Amino acid sequence: MSDADIRCFIAIPITPEIKEELISVQERLKKAVAKVKWVEPDSIHLTLKFMGNIPRNNLKSVTKIIQETAQRKEWFEISLDALGAFPSLKKPRIVWVGIKDPRERLKQLAQELDRRLFSIGVPKEDKEFVSHITLGRVKEIDNRDKLAEIMSSLKVVSIKMPVTKINLMKSQLTPAGPIYSVISTAHIPPH
Secondary structure (H helix, E strand, O other), rough: OOEEEEEEEEEEEHHHHHHHHHHHHHHHHHHOOOOOOOHHHHEEEEEEEEEEEHHHHHHHHHHHHHHHHHOOOOOEEEEEEEEEEEEEEOOOOEEEEEEEEOOOOOHHHHHHHHHHHHOOOOOOOOOOOOOEEEEEEOOOOOOHHHHHHHHOOOOOOOOOOOEEEEEEEEEEEOOOEEEEEEEEEEEEEOO
């Protein structure tokens, strides 16, 4: 990565009510005493597309695409769903909360952004979009079974959240973990 590059992703900001529920879920999962790097509360977000390092001079084009895409949409609601893990609950490496999105609007939004960004040289996603919010990354195998057991029995409160904004985010990697900051915000118009 050169100084002219910036590490970016596109995300939906999370409401305070959703954040509180996710912090509560993290606290309950910590009882598994598994070695997990938990996402800091201020860093919890719903990623639509991770772009990696992009040239700083591409930011204007990326912002324009996000703005235009947001303007063609209408507010919609999503809600929290059950806990899950990649690659599976039995062998969790990434712990997450799923998103209920019956009309798959998040997926459509992510796919449209992916397609439009590809036209300006941003690589396409190599895997299918799965609506989720990452809670933590499992570092070691110790107590993975206990973590999977707690995850299977834990119920997440299905709080609803309106999707009204799309943020272009900067991700700065530090020894203490990533620091996220908003580069720009696109507002989705109401119905």
